Amino acid sequence: MNSGKTILDFETVALFDEENAIRIIDQTKLPGTTELIDLKTAEEIWDAIYLLKVRGAPAIGVTAAFGIYLLTKQVEIADDTPEKHAENFETLKAVFEKQKDYLDSSRPTAVNLSWALRRMEKVFLACGEDESLTMAQVKERLREEAVRIREEDVAVCRSIGEYGLTLLKPGDGVLTHCNAGQLATIKYGTATAPIYLAQEKGYGLRVFCDETRPLLQGARLTAYELHAAGVDVTLLCDNMSASLMKTGRVQAVFVGCDRVAANGDAANKIGTSVVATIAARYHVPFYVCAPTSTIDMSLASGDEIVIEQRKPEEVTEMWYKERMAPEGISVYNPAFDVTDHDLITGIITEYGIARAPYTESLREIFRRKEAESGSRIRI
Numbered sequence: 001m002n003s004g005k006t007i008l009d010f011e012t013v014a015l016f017d018e019e020n021a022i023r024i025i026d027q028t029k030l031p032g033t034t035e036l037i038d039l040k041t042a043e044e045i046w047d048a049i050y051l052l053k054v055r056g057a058p059a060i061g062v063t064a065a066f067g068i069y070l071l072t073k074q075v076e077i078a079d080d081t082p083e084k085h086a087e088n089f090e091t092l093k094a095v096f097e098k099q100k101d102y103l104d105s106s107r108p109t110a111v112n113l114s115w116a117l118r119r120m121e122k123v124f125l126a127c128g129e130d131e132s133l134t135m136a137q138v139k140e141r142l143r144e145e146a147v148r149i150r151e152e153d154v155a156v157c158r159s160i161g162e163y164g165l166t167l168l169k170p171g172d173g174v175l176t177h178c179n180a181g182q183l184a185t186i187k188y189g190t191a192t193a194p195i196y197l198a199q200e201k202g203y204g205l206r207v208f209c210d211e212t213r214p215l216l217q218g219a220r221l222t223a224y225e226l227h228a229a230g231v232d233v234t235l236l237c238d239n240m241s242a243s244l245m246k247t248g249r250v251q252a253v254f255v256g257c258d259r260v261a262a263n264g265d266a267a268n269k270i271g272t273s274v275v276a277t278i279a280a281r282y283h284v285p286f287y288v289c290a291p292t293s294t295i296d297m298s299l300a301s302g303d304e305i306v307i308e309q310r311k312p313e314e315v316t317e318m319w320y321k322e323r324m325a326p327e328g329i330s331v332y333n334p335a336f337d338v339t340d341h342d343l344i345t346g347i348i349t350e351y352g353i354a355r356a357p358y359t360e361s362l363r364e365i366f367r368r369k370e371a372e373s374g375s376r377i378r379i
């Protein structure tokens with residue numbers, strides 16, 4: 001890494017338009033190596049998302065938005081005049097829809113992926129209605145929307161941080177699971193946003209970070225970025241959180257999420273629901289930090305959330321010098337679990353904190369979003 005720079009000085013996901021590339025930090029190499037890689041083809045983008053080189057719900061959404069823009073942009077149009085609008089738009093549309101479906105298939109649980117692609121599609125289809133547009137202009141509209149999705153993420157996370165900060169006092173202990181940090185977003189993170197804002201204000205929080213088996217996002221990413229920011233952070237194995245909470249050293253749990261159903265059930269990294277259950281046992285408030293882009297009001301409950309199942313090798317050998325389980329053993333490796341809404345003290349969104357009953361309060365959050373027409377968040 002360049003001298004004087006920390007991991008927080010690198011952009012999680014950036015567009016390099018002239019190079020037709022998305023530049024990401026390869027998160028599978030952290031914390032040992034900070035390697036920036038360029039994604040250019042549809043396959044490279046798909047693989048980077050599937051292999052968790054770029055991960056975390058908001059960062060995946062931004063990557064998909066840049067991806068669909070770049071893949072559509074590269075379709076060559078011979079006679080790009082408004083007179084040829086309908087014919088040219090159909091050419092672009094065939095590629096747009098094919099690549100949208102392909103990128104959308106890379107990971108199933110984080111709704112931000114399909115949310116971002118649908119948002120891009122809405123802009124794209126609206127361009128189809130405007131016959132005065134050339135395809136160069138259509139491509140420019142897609143670029144603007146993708147950049148907007150990325151920039152909005154910063155404002156959204158900052159707002160979640162401000163609401164989250166109201167739940168903390170100086171000196172509090174905070175536990176987090178997985179990485180819902182800057183590395184999972186563009187800036188601040190979601191679950192880490194209150195922590196970063198508290199750090200700016202000198203709150204002196206003590207943060208505890210679960211290592212997060214099997215892919216170690218807590219140890220490799222959260223502990224790394226919080227430590228780089230000068231936060232007092234202590235790493236623990238996943239099976240140590242009950243012991244920690246029993247000592248009274250945790251005043252709040254903050255976690256991110258990948259999809260929240262309309263009743264408040266929240267899917268997040270595997271192990272989150274264990275933490276929530278223990279937090280309830282020891283009366284520690286448990287907060288889910290959720291941009292509205294992660295809330296899926298079309299699902300009545302968490303039972304409808306598709307949970308990604310991943311390869312057995314992630315449990316048996318990845319990160320170990322040698323295999324740590326017998327050959328041929330069956331492995332259960334869901335990437336996410338669903339925390340039941342009754343274990344959640346509050347869902348912190350960029351439009352305020354929703355509390356039970358969530359079926360009502362989440363609807364109210366969306367009403368507020370609608371009423372403000374996104375003005376506070378849109379940039």
Ligand code: MRU
Pocket residue numbers: 052055056057058110177178179180181184185189190191217255256257258268269270335
């Ligand atoms: O499999 P991952 O690393 O993409 O899982 C990430 C999480 O579960 C995060 O908590 C979630 O995406 C929120 S990121 C702000």
